Amino acid sequence: MIAATASPQVPWLREALWCAVIVPLVAAPLLADAPHALLVLGSALAFWRAFVIGRRSIGARQHDAVLPVSLHSNWMLLASLAVVLAPHAWRLPPWLTLLVGLLVGWRIAVMRRRLQPPPRALLVAMVSAASAGIFLQYGTLFGREPGVALLSVMIALKLLELKSRRDATVLAFLAYFLVITNFLYSQTLPTALLMLVAVVMVTATMIGFHQRQPAFRQTTALAAQLLAQSIPLMVVLFVFFPRLPGPLWGLPRDGGQGVTGLSDSMSPGSLSQLSASADVAFRVEFVGPVPRTADLYWRGPVFWEFDGRIWSPGGAPPGQAAAPVVRAISEPIAYTVTLEPHFERWLLALDMPSALPPEARATSDFALLANAPVRTRVRYEGRAALDYRANENETEANLRRALQLPAGLNPRSLALAAGLRDAGLEPQQVIERLLARFRNEPFFYTTNPPLLGSEHTVDQFLFESRRGFCEHYASAFTFLMRAAGVPARVVTGYQGGVVNPVGNYLVVRQAEAHAWSEVWLSGRGWVRVDPTAAVSPLRVESGIAASIAIDDPLPMLVRGSLPMLSRAGFAMDAIANAWNQWVLSYNTQRQQQLLRNLGIDADDWKVLSVMLLAGAAAATLLATLLALRGVIPGRRDPSVAAWERLCGKLARAGLVRLPSEGPTAYARRVADVRPDLAEPVRQIADAYVRLRYQPPDPQRPAAALAGDLRRRVRQLKI
Amino acid sequence: MNDAPFLPAIHRVIDQVGTVILGKRSQVRLAIACLLARGHLLIEDVPGVGKTTLAHAIAKSLGLDFHRIQFTSDLLPNDILGVSVFDMNAQTFAFHPGPIFAQLILADEINRATPKTQSALLEAMEEHQVTIEGATRRLPEPFFVIATQNPSHQIGTFDLPESQLDRFLMRIRLGYPDAEAERALLAGAERRTMIDDLPACMDVAGLVSLQTRVRSVFVADALIDYVQALLAHTRRAADLANGLSPRAGLALLNGARAWALIDGRNHVEPEDVQAILPSVAGHRLHGQALGGAVPGQELAERLLAEVAVP
Structure with a gap:
């Protein structure tokens, strides 16, 4: 290092030169908006500079003043904070992550006697600056994101103010609190396990505070033992603690940010986007055997109105809240769906739903709706008839709606349909003609279709590009059917799913999103017609992975090309599913059900709270009496x-x-x-x-x- | 109290020994209490602070038959216990008893002997009998051992094993005299002549009667609670390598009884236990701190401070 040889006597010059190296390293990814990992690397370099190479050493007495607990406990505290802060590092804005990292590095340098803790004035200034920065970043200091940001920065600053054992204890408690904040973002099993590790570490740290020479193994073992002893209490609280319906922090702005899933309209490209997502949409357990893949049509929102580009539900005509009528011909199939939150109201159901779950209602077009947007994972039971007659007597108004077309668009398609209609064909024959057209002409099924213009999208697709995903086919087919005078509508949802052999349930991912058509035939009611099946029979029979060309983008988990990976994937998904079923979906209803089975009739959480409080009081009293039995003589002298x-x-x-x-x-x-x-x-x-x-x-x-x-x-x- | 004649005698013994060992009244009293409780005594300190003189003075004042054995690294068990020698005239083996056959043994610098010789003393101390060439011989009554030892870090010493330390009811340290006592010592008569001139303050019968009396000093339930609390605390404490044994518990009670009797009481109070505990427990407690061992005496004092009197 040139600086080191040139001026060993001027430490500040060397520091400055080092900064010249480090600052661009740190600032470059910041400016380029690169991932946080690079940033963390940069700040790690800076710490290394600060405390490994620094020459200044602080006197022992001064040093003891900043180490109120043993050095070991200091490291333990830092390690536990690192575990609870690490998941947040990727959620905070980059400058905050960097700031927290730098402050922690400063603390490490203090512990290694390389730096002095900051003077009080600087601390105060940093507190105000950080608060102001967070306010500027989020526009508020309340809510989940700014709250976590504020907490993280304040913890890092508190580290530099660690002067007494009390400060250390405060930090340990803040670390416990940070554990909770992690669950505001993620409640998966890996998060829970990481936080369990964190709780053990924080507890071990607190035990270490009270020992002169704490040993890692000893304190950790004791902490683990304490936690193990608290398991019965944890189970009791988990089962009996009153569950609040809905999230505790129901801030609307937290809802559904960046959640992938079906939307309340369909345009070219909206579903093919979903094909890139391996996120689980829902999981299904069947009571009997799993039906054939080709029968697994999961019904979602139904679209009636077309403006030439976008399909939307359209307002139901006034006075037309007619209940749908489904006549099951085959034996209904019973199944249970665990739906991931998607922040919309619809519930997916196997086509065609013959009975409703109690918490849902059906629209007149057989879409199931929950009473409120699905913000948490929900479980519901459904029944479906694979062979059915749906709304054999449809209302006039609905049939009119199912024939509406945007005026003056797609003339070539209109002409094609008019030709079929004028040929005097039966509707069934029209369907077959059109499907044959898809089958025989060079149409391609792809997740990566060319973009369509803004006006005559159907014409462009049918006569020019001929490359499309399911929404293109469903849209074009429905358009043609309407033009040919047959009532038709678009249904979106999912098709297929992969059976997880480990947990014996069906996983349906976002990539399996699908769209198809329904036409109304006199005497048969609404009949499902899937034009995609005509183009790519494999899509419907074997699932999306088999039907998509190998060079089209598709998530690895969905494609399942590596047997090892997919087996591990199945096992991991089975574990995640068990976690969801047994832990996360234990909600108000299931709690009440369990209590009712136990003979406790607790209708609302207030009754339950009182009971729990009384139980806790009794248990505490009993434990105290037992503990004091040895201390207080039975008969007081x-x-x-x-x-x-x-x-x-x-x-x-x-x-x-x-x-x-x-x-x-x-x-x-x-x-x-x-x-x-x-x-x-x-x-x-x-x-x-x-x-x-x-x-x-x-x-x-x-x-x-x-x-x-x-x-x-x-x-x-x- | 029905054995009034002997109590003043015991105080006279303490006073008389106090004229020889200056400024160490509490140690003298502890030593006497130890003998009254029929325990053996270990005196540990650097050479020249009066260990041997104390033992000598006690023996003379109690009028006991006294032998001194100087332990060295070449001392053999038979040197202590005695040997059988063939008598030409009688044509039989005749037993020549060793120095152990006395009422009070001063085992001087016991930790200079080899473990083999140390353990020969062990049986004698515990059983009040010795086994030589297959024959078991009783030792005289009363039988005391006062052993002295140099701190074990000195050159040429064999540490007494824990099992042997446990045979001693008490371990005391003399320490340097304070300035006033030292001045009196330097100015006063020669100690050896003083000891030679010491009269016996009581006889063996009186001593045995007092020993019997010690056994009957009353111990209340509350006091047993206290002793148990002390024992339990040592077994729970994280900074101790091992807790006190039941034998140590008995030693505590007997020592406290003797202490109470010297005080002229027929019952034991917590203060008696506290007075003797550092001497009784000091050599039985070992810290397990990593950096530098804490002296047993200090551990014992910490123990007293931490356990509440019930």
């Missing part, structure tokens, strides 16, 4: 009570008896300090010793002596 009364009286006069002080020694000390009390106290001590340590005297029964002792204590005036 009246002479001891009198003696303790005397000790209390003297203690108020400033003569506190040491716990290890016997009666005679105490009396002697009192006599030294207060000669005026010497005689009465000596007599009391003698009487007490006679009662307690001397053999019983037949001439002077204990009861009389005890009465005498009590009287003397009572009469003693201090």
Whole structure:
């Protein structure tokens, strides 16, 4: 290093040169908006510079002042904070991550006697600057993100203010609190395990605070033991603690940011975007065998209105809240869906739903809606008929809606449809003609279709590009059917799913999003027609992975090309599913159900709280009694009570008896300090010793002596 | 108290020994209490602070038959216990008893002997009998051992094993005299002649009667609670390598009884236990701190401070 050889006597110059190296390293990714990892690397370099190479050493006495707990505990505290802060590092804005990292580095440098802690004024300035920065960043100091940001920065600053054991304890408690904040973002099993590690570490740290020379293994073992002992309590609280319906922090701005899933409209490209997502949409357990993949149509929102580009639900005509009528022809299939939160109201159901889950209602087009947007994972039971008749008697208004077309768009398609209609074909024949067209002409099924213009999208797709994803086919087919005079609509949802052999359930991912058509045929009601199946039969029969060309983008988990990976994937998903089923989806309803099975009729959380509180009070009382059984003698000796009364009286006069002080020694000390009390106290001590340590005297029964002792204590005036 | 004649005698013994060992009244009293409780005594200190003189003075004042054994690294068990020698005239083996056959043994610098010789003393101390060439012989009554030892870090010493330390009821340290006592010592008569001139203050019968009396000093339930609390605390404490044994508990009670009797009381108070505990427990407690061992005496004092009197 040039600087080191050139000016070893001028540390500040060297520091400055080092900064010249480090600052661009740190600042470059910041400016380029590169991932946080680079940034962390940069700040790590800076710490290294600060405390490994720095030459300045701080005197031992000063050093002890900044290490109120042992060095070991300091490191443990830092390590536990690192574990709880690490997941947040990727969520905070880069400058905050950097700031927290730098402050922690400063603390490490202080611990290694390389730097002094900052002066108070600088700390105050940093607190205000950081708060202001967070306010500027988020526009508020309240809510999940700014709250976590504020907490993280304040913890890092508190580290630099660690001057007493109390500060250290405060930090340990803040670390516990940070554990909770992590669950505001993620409640998956890996997060839970990481936080479990964090709780053990923080607890071990706190144990270490009270030891002169804490040993890692010993404190950690004790902490783990403490946590293990608290498991019964944890289980009781988990089962009985009142569940609040809905999230506790129901801030609207937290809802559904960046959640992928079906949307409430369909345009070219909206579903093919989803094909890039391996996120789980929902999981299904069937009561019987899993139906064929080709029958697994998961019904979502239904679209009626087309503006030439976008399909949307369209307002239902007034007075048309007619309940849908489904006549099951085949035996209905029972299944249970665990739906991931998607922040919309619809619930996915196997086509065609023949019975409703109690918490849902059906629209007139057989889409299931929850009472509120699905913000948390929900579980519901459904029944479906694979062979059915749906709304054989559809209302006129609905049939009219199913024939509407945007005026003046897609003339070539209109002409094509008009040709079919004028040929006098039955609707069934029209369907077959159109499907044959998709099958025989060079149409391609791809997740990566060319962009369509803004106007005659259907024409462009049908006659020019001929490359599309399911929404293109569904849209074009429905358009043509309407143009040919057959009522039709678009249904979106998911098709297929992969059976997880480990957990024996079906996983449906976002990539399996699908769109198809439904046409209304007189005498048969609404009939599902999937034009995609005509283009790419594999899509419907074997799933999306088999039907997409190998060079089209598709998530690795969905494609499942590596058997090892997919087996591990199945196992991991089965674990995640078990976690969801047993832990996360234990909600108000399931709690009430369980309690009802136990014979407890707790209708709302208030009753439950009171019961829990009473139970906790009783348990605490019992535990206290058990713990004190060895401490407090069952039958309290009246002479001891009198003696303790005397000790209390003297203690108020400033003569506190040491716990290890016997009666005679105490009396002697009192006599030294207060000669005026010497005689009465000596007599009391003698009487007490006679009662307690001397053999019983037949001439002077204990009861009389005890009465005498009590009287003397009572009469003693201090 | 029904054995009034002997109590003043015991105080005379303490006073008389106090004229020889100056300024060490509490140690003298502890030593006497130890003998009254039928325990053996270990005196540990650097050479020249009066260990041997103390033992000598006690023996003379109590009027006991006294032998001194100087332990060295070449001392053999038979040198202590005795040997059988063939008597030409009688044509039989005749036993020549060793120095152990006395009422009070001064085992001087016991930790200079080899472990083999140390353990020969062990059986004698515990059983009040010795086994030589297959024959078991009783030792005289009363039988005391006062052993002295140099701190074990001195050159040429064999540490007494813990099992052997446990045979001693008490271990005391003399320490340097204070300035006043030292001045009196330097100015006064020669100690050896003083000891030679010491009269016996009591006889063996009186001593045995007092020893019997010690056994009957009353111990209340509350006091047993206290002793148990002390024992339990040593077994729970994280900074101790091991807790006190039941034998140590008995030693505590007996020592406290003797202390109470010297005080003229027929019952034991917590203060008695506290007075003797550092001497009784000091050599039985070992810290397990990593950096530097804490002296047993200090551990014992910490123990007293930490356990409340019930």
